[in-house]
Amino acid sequence: MKKYSGFSLFKHSLSHHENWQAAWRSPQPKKQYDVIIVGGGGHGLATAYYLAKVHGITNVAVLEKGYLGGGNTARNTTIVRSNYLWDEASKLYDHSLDLWKDLSQDLNYNVMFSQRGVLNLGHNLQDMRDIERRVNANRLNGIDGVVLNTAEVKEIVPVINDSQDIRYPVLGASWQATGGVARHDAVAWGFARGADSFGVDLIQQCEVTDIVTEEGAIVGVQTTQGFIGANKVACVTAGNSGVMAAMVGLRLPIESRPLQALVSEPVKPIIDTVVMSNAVHAYVSQSDKGDLVIGAGTDSYNGYGQRGSFHVVEHTLSAICELFPMFSRVRMNRAWGGVVDTCPDACPIVSKTSIKGLYFNCGWGTGGFKATPGSGHVFAHTLAHDEAHPLAAPFSLDRFNTGHLIDEHGAAGVAH
Amino acid sequence: MHHIYCPYCEETREEEEYSYTGEAHIERPKDPASITDEAWGDYLFFRSNPRGIHHEMWFHAAGCRRYFNATRDTHSYQIHETYKMGELPTITAKTIAADTLAAQQGDAS
């Protein structure tokens, strides 16, 4: 892998950029791999990267039915934070946040991780109790966070409507200064380039049509490019996890729902941080291009259509206009949907299964982007050792049978 | 924006009148005490979540307040039928596959 730098840019400019090498190879699939990762989104690519880098397992293929990073990685609102409520979840997300901090250097790819801070607004007394509880838990876990009152929120986001006479006034917020946003596509491409440099085969346009087992153990997958053998198959297929599970007769505690997001036309910078409000279902930040990037709530029904219903967008934009009255005259440029794999407790599944050699990493719901490096990192450990990474252990499938759920609805909500 | 036929109101109504209430035909175990934790967990949380034909429940919240079932394609969002509680679907993934096959054979002949 040729290193990227300001110097390399200058050098290539002299030859009219005619000599850049491909960021990754486009190999033909081999007959047999040690590990097959199904799903070339951010989580799958990160898993491949850490498998190779940390565990030295490089005979790995990532099979992607479309194009790399083309699912929810390409469709989310790019928020990164770790201020979850429960120990299990906050430690996992904070592990991820730690990896984010050095990710650009580690990957030699600028993922534009920008720690511009995340506000979670409270609009009623119970919201504020929950915020106090969550921030206190974060603080005692070593995760940064403070509780702000309305005036302090206004100081950070001067354009916010701080009137107390509105229907759901801003009573305060939690503030995680180390949270922020990153460039979603770059995350997928950076991990892809990194994994490829270790010899991982990234195979696009290769859809897995069946998972093949013998005597309860994995032997490979059937794909649109033929059979590919492996003793370990890791499904990192987000919204399509249920479809994968069904191939081996499993059901998952997951429902796939549309989640919509939208951007405005680019405008001059007006908001520097990420502002999230579970109570009124509105999340907004502004990209470096100037778009207001806005997340809506999930649609209530199961849907793989990568689109949702208009009333959900209407609901979100009325809340946005209420929180930011001057946004009313800006215009929506584009709205789209992703397919989110939602779990009953709003926490992921990073787990072995009853089939030997079959693993699932899914259920990240509305909040998977922030977990990308952490998810890949712990899942790679699980794959390499056939035993859960300590941070991943609480997220096993059997919690749905024992009852040991980690109910993050308060902190995750429909938050991104 | 779904447009859904309510089998009780006998009219097609806007999505905003309804709420979606999950997979249909999941029966509560008759004797919960006698089943394993695993079986109970399956009943509570595990769902088929198909990409394609799905039998699911909707609640006509702003209308007649009846629950009913729908056979809907979760990818195209086409609603093939709705039917009352206690009834069984007449259209399933199997019947659609058979219809498709028959149509193809029809084309071929």
Added chain:
Amino acid sequence: MTSVSTNFSAGDMMESPLHHHVAHTNHSDAGIVMKEDKFRGHLNLRGNPEDTAFTSAVESVLGVALPITANTSVRSGDTVAYWLCPNEWLLIVASGTQGQVEADLRLAVANKGADQHIAITDISSGQTLVNLSGSGVAELLQKSTVYDCHVSNFPVGKVVQTTFAKTGTTMCKLEDGSMDLVIRRSFSDYFFLWLQDASEEYGLQIA
């Protein structure tokens, strides 16, 4: 403690949900006229429509047969019955008679057979009947409800339960083309705020 007494005259024991919005008009030729039909008796009736003992008992009290076709109503003098779902009706009767009607219904049903599974619930105070008329009503309803209220889809006598802005309503079209709406009490202030806002371009008269 001394409390501020709020606007009660002696003997004025009853306040309808829209009590606070007194008759007035903001436009000489208002396109929307709202009239609250206060204190009507509202009874929720449940029973099996296939049980003729039940339906005939109800008919004997109301003087008309219960509507058993979806989305329809029957009307007789001060009494109107709305179909709500296959085993549920809203009976709106003359003000103050709801107690008697309920008692009569229970008696009539009991007389027809002891095992009748029915329910009658007085909800007269929990909701109110509002009539909207005027040249702007069709468009006002388009602003307010997702249901198609066009005459081709909403003939006289039809009853529809649907959304009204961010609350719900039961609507019935009258002979004169106006629309009766049932509004829940706790949402009535919101309803009125919405109505005021939505009727701004037509003018609003409170009759």
Added chain:
Amino acid sequence: MSQVNRLATGGRIDRAKPMSFTFNGKTYQGFDGDTLASAMLANGVGIVGRSFKYSRARGILGHGAEEPNALMQLHKGNATVPNPRATQVELFDGLTATSTNGWPNAEFDIMQWVGIIGGKLMPPGFYYKTFMAPQKMWMTYEKFIRKAAGFGKLSLEPDPDTYDKLNVHCDVMVVGAGPAGLAAALEAGRSGKRVIIVDEQNEFGGTLLGSKQTVDGVDAAAWAEQATSELAGMANVTAMPRTTAFGYYDHNFLCALERRTDHIGPVALAGTRQRVHRIRAHQVVLATGAIERPLVFGNNDLPGIMLANSVSTYINRYAVVPGQRCVVMTTNDSGYQTALDIQSAGRTVVAVVDSRHAPDGRLVEAAKVAGIQVMAGHGVIEAQGGKKVTGAIVAPLDEAGDKVTGAGKTLSCDLIAVAGGWSPVVHLSCHTGSRPVWQEDVAGFVPGPTIQNQHLAGAVAGEYGLSQALNAGIQAGATAAGTECAQVFNCGDESEGAAQALYLVPHTKPISRAPKQFVDFQNDVTAAGIELAAREGFQSIEHVKRYTAMGFGTDQGKTGNVNGMAIVAKALNKSIAETGTTIFRPAYTPVTFGAIGGRDIGVLLDPARHTAMHPWHVANGAEFENVGQWKRPWYFPQAGETMQQTLNRECLAVRNSVGMLDASTLGKIDIQGKDAREFLNRVYTNAWTKLAPGKCRYGLMLKEDGMIFDDGVTACLSDHHFLMTTTSGGAAAVLAWLELWHQTEWPELDVYFTSVTDQWATCSFAGPNSRKVLEKLCTDVDLSAEAMKFMDYREGTVAGIKSRIFRISFTGELSFEVNVPADQGHYMWQKLMEAGEEFGITPYGTESMHVLRAEKGFIIAGQDTDGSMTPYDCLMGWAVGKTKTFSFLGERSFTRPDTARADRKQLVGLKPKDPTVVIPEGSQIVMDPNQPIPMDMMGHVTSSYWSECLGHGIAMGTVKGGLARMGETVYCPLADGRVLAAEICSPVFYDPKGDHHHD
């Protein structure tokens, strides 16, 4: 300044209505009927803005929704609107506009030097390759990058306008009122069906308005006027100009934005500025037309290079010729029409440069007859000029259009009209998930298969000819309306020559070294950039889009996408059909946030629900709390009181005499039927079989996972009749829950549920004197302690009103609840206040209610529980029936391994060691305050108050294994550094034996 480019006659402008406007501070004149763009062109305005990345000078390219360059900052102050396209802004007198980029202005932009000098260092993806070291510096780099972000600016003031929505329904919805759409609407309208036809422009007609063709012998524009007026005369047809269908959602639901006042002034003087029509259609006819493609050659972004069809439109519709000496470059016959239009406007056509070697259509012949020079087999390979085009380098091309085959020569000109073929406007058809398909014979993507009731007509389906469009339109209208139609239009426009598909005009230099060949103007995406992306392995069309930002602009690639996709395909040695297209998403053109929000803002954002006594609370100075949608009195401050003083006063009144709470918001469900008891047995944790009429019982409701979902008191009114209460926020969910189980699992149980939350107003008054207050008003019920016991229910007359009286208590004091029909609630409240006056009856709100119940250790579901608490976790095992025959909802979950653990978090009382302290709610609880971070958190404080009657702070909280830890000390480390100690105790702080409420 005079309108140098305005023709003396012709066009659809009203020369009798001159209008002045300013652009970048300079005043110009235009006419009614102009767009801002046509007026600027009439005045010879060249540079309208600067490009995003390289700050290159840009002029107007198109005449409608496709325009990528002419983004304006319109109006001033709070009315300012960022980014509308000048081509879509109707001119009005006094309009002000500025460019959105360029400093000090678009004409003399300093940033262009960054583009010129740094441009070579900014190929696609350059961000990803640099600014990495050190990582911490990224935020600093980013600060500078952000300075260049965005086009227009937002005002910091609230929007002065309002917006609304209409829900509309129709049989046939026609999108687009060009020839195909008009024909479709006419046919559907004549059938009597309910028809809606919308068009984004100010008048119907589309291309007919800028055309010199005829329809059945009638002048095209005149035919459009006839059709429009026929539609206007049909009562069943709603015809809406200035209305853009911007989204097509499932099951034939479309959204359209109607601009009601934007053509009149910056702010609506009356009514709403814009209106969203939410349209449910049975059948949809898409007649959205096609957009002309520009041609990709060197410096093809210079001001003065325009779409040929746009040039024709400016001439014919607006009487503006945007140049003196024009070169037309075309790949098909339509460019010849533009050449003819220019010539007939009296300007010079230097040449028609046609990439085809043997063009031979009707229009080609006409141009030749008119004496226009045709350079067949040639292409404009590069434009020359600085701030404006001054010349075109024209060179011979090979037949395939792949190579320059000879020496070029420069044609001097100030306008290059480019006709690169047509791209059907497939955008709406994509919104519901249908993928466009490449159709080689029309050299464009056309809408793909769909399950919507969708019909296509005209150029959107690749039917580019006028007769074709009209005939397709009338047939689509007939099909959609379910009629048959034999009408056939004839426009005499047969015999067009075949078009050549040319997506990149070759240069003598390779792509990477040629002058910049722009594909997507707004985002400065060049052919070289696309080629580089392919070289770097970004082979999917979606990857190319994301890597280069092609199609990401506010025009969503309307002009550039197909050229870009073709260039990708070529770089990858694939066909366009193989590489495919990106998918278009709503909105077709950008839509104002405020319009999508509609009227659901301010007080209408969400309904505020009020009780019957609300006016009293307002009049008596209550502060309110939002509980779900309800507005509940939080506390009733008196002059000079702090909130704590108010609470102390309110609580002491209850403890010492009597206080009154409006409890009307509690959910109430009327349950009737002979199986009501059995049903309650199944949904509640405790037993209901033996509850006698006239008795009440507290019940806990669980979800099937065993966790507390809701709670409340249910009264047995008669053997088959119960009244259930729920939490204020949970009423709707509980009713839906009961219906769910009844309708899906237990339909055999004879039971009916009816919400009576709004029916009953509830005055809850508590305190040692509460009986005395009630006795003053109620004479027909024996209220004595012996006759009416704790948890008894009676019907009686209170203040002359038939009431339901409950002796239940949430405060620990003797307490009654009087329920009256809500019509009489306000009256009852006043009567009770009057009756209680001699006892100092004190109204209290939810906060004092919380304190009083916490003193008694009563939980509030949702505050002390969070969806992870079982009854046992809340020390409420007493409320769980152990011997019920039916396995009630949630029971099975108790025995799951995790739920059965002994060290689960359990709800306990917490008594601060320092009696003056109130531990903040939400504090986390640890056992060892000196443990370094991360600390082992044992639980958290769920409720905490100052108890005036006890004289110390009290709290409830969850603690792991808390039940077995009575008497132990726990610690709450606060954010401010304090560590508060508390003792684990029973949560019942006040009157543990319950003497008071049993009195």
